[in-house]
Amino acid sequence: MRKEIIHIRRDPKTLMLVIIMPVMMLVLLGYAVTSDIENIPLAVADLSKSSVSQNFIDRYWISGFFEITHDVKNEKEILELIDAGIVKTGILIPEDFGRKIDTGGSSPVQFYIDGSNPTVAQAAQLAAETIGQAASQEIFIKQLRKQMGGVNFTLPIDARIRFLYNPNMKRMDFWIPGLVAIILQIQSLLLTAFAIVREREQGTLEQLIVTPIKSWELMLGKILPFVAVALVNVALTVGVGMFWFGVPVAGSIPLLFGLSLIFLLGSLGLGVLISNISTNQMQAMYIASFIMIPAFILSGLLVPRDNMPWLAYYSGYLLPVTYFLEIVRGIITKGVGITYLWPWVWPMAVFSLVVFFLSVVLFRKRID
Template sequence: MFQRIGAVIYKEVLHIVRDPRTLAVMFMIPVVQLFLLGYAATTDVKHVPMVVLDWDRTPQSQELVDTYRAVDVFRIIGYVERQEDLARLLDAGIAQAALLIPKGYGADVLAGRLATVGLIIDGSDPAVASNAYAAALSIAQNHSTQILRRTLNLDPRRMPGLDPRPRVWYNPEMRSANYMIPGLIGAILQFLTMLLTAQAIVREREQGTMEQLIVTPIRPVELVVGKVAPYVLIAYIDFAIILTLGALWFRVPFRGNLGLLLALSGLFLLSSLGLGLLISTVASTQREAMLLTYFLLLPSIFLAGLLFPIQAMPQVLQWISYLIPLRYMLVILRSIIVKGVGIEPLWDETVALLLFGVAAMGLAARRFRKRLE
């Protein structure tokens, strides 16, 4: 049995090695995807172009502008004299935020009166707008505290009222890379294993060598194991590459147990490989296998919680997400890498991946056996 499986593995390795372009793609795709999505799929908002309409023109108003200029959230692109010019820049998308300082602002600050300023945020992109809005208010509140301390000689810490002292665990800087990079690892692994496995079986059928394998003493299960085994190794190599890049290049801290992560990743690969084999039993050509892979991959990306929080989805889509293995893998990756947890909090996700893997591989093996017969 093992000799026959070894022969199939050897044959598949020769296929891979003799096609250097495909071999290069196997290792370049995850790296390219990690860099593209690692930089593009981020919720950190920086350098939002801001225009200033300053009708006061006092040292106090200039100090407020300098406060916004000092942070990297906003980038002051210039001053305007009229509201029409401000609206024109916002309409054209040249500016996404505007600071309006009315006349008398400086006098109000010096007199200790309530000083009012205007903030306009372009809401056409809600993700940018919500972060820019929160940052703009936070900067204004901090500057207001400084004014109180300096002009009225008041220490806000000694004033009566609530004194909240929040602490952020696991990701104190709240960097989106610490959240996105572990998720991208799962998505890239699923894409590679599904696509490569589906195409490996379909390629035999396209080249007419499947019939030659059928007449050999190799059993269907042995053929499946032999065809899949090399891609498991490739998946783990890609896993190591993108995990290392995530830690060294994107500075994502790894706080958990590497052995536990590799073991649970094996359960996830089991379901992804099973889905790839299922695709191979349906597709007749490699192009069709690729299209079916993308057809299954897109719902996984959008419904598993990779880009959008599951809690914000309609209830029906939340129920559907329970049928997506990537949902559970994302929890495992983010919990082990970012939080450093052990197996105890992840039993539900582990059992779910095990059930999905056994079901996918069992169904794929059954359909594959019928296809050979």
């Protein structure tokens, strides 16, 4: 309806917010997870000061996972640095390390990890172990060679892994499409959550009800102008993803827009539905937040849905963003077409229709 467009236009500040905020959110949140965890600060206490120990430490540094920020003299200093939160990890190489290795012996190396952030801790643990083992194997082979007199040894198994999608395992390529989906979900929900309830509070709804306007006309009038606004946001967020974060869209862009349209109708409709059943804006806000929070978790944005307990798993299907997330990741990351996306597309379309009809049916042209 024309009126809504005028409403939007008359309030340029809000319009700017509506258009800029999702982009800012994407940029901000995009960076938040950009680091596949790397450059973990590492304190080194190399008591051996041998070429072997130097070589060993270099491996940690070269891996990119760790950044050696402090050179210290003993365990106590490492622990102090971890306590102070200045470094997350520490490594203590004993004094006899170099001698023992050179003479074909074995030496313990102590690794310290700040476990308070499990994500960083796990990543650090994995990296520390892998690097330690790789170094260990290499040294072991060298020692063997030396003992056996130049025989060429190799390790028996050489496991090779090939990633089909997102070959460099960049989290960004997975994260950004998910963010685009969730940002659009939140925004579209908020855009319309106040649509009807605001008019109810202002008293203009009473005036509308005494006109012969049909319920579906009113609902459609509330949704359509925002579809346009939200489509601009699809373009902007996908654009930022492509050009700012360098996440390529592997699939068809028109398909992405087409399916976004279905999604937007559904989630804008959900907003109108909320607006419809609320008696004031406070209630609408409240209901909307309790849809948004599960949207983050249950949709599979952060945690894969496959591992969720059944209740959480099936609850995810009640949110349009769950389907849309699969679709966006499918198109952007995998580049698949409609045939493969169909299992996600039709439920989303059904959802959109159901929500719309529910809004129309629940809207009573009365005030009691």
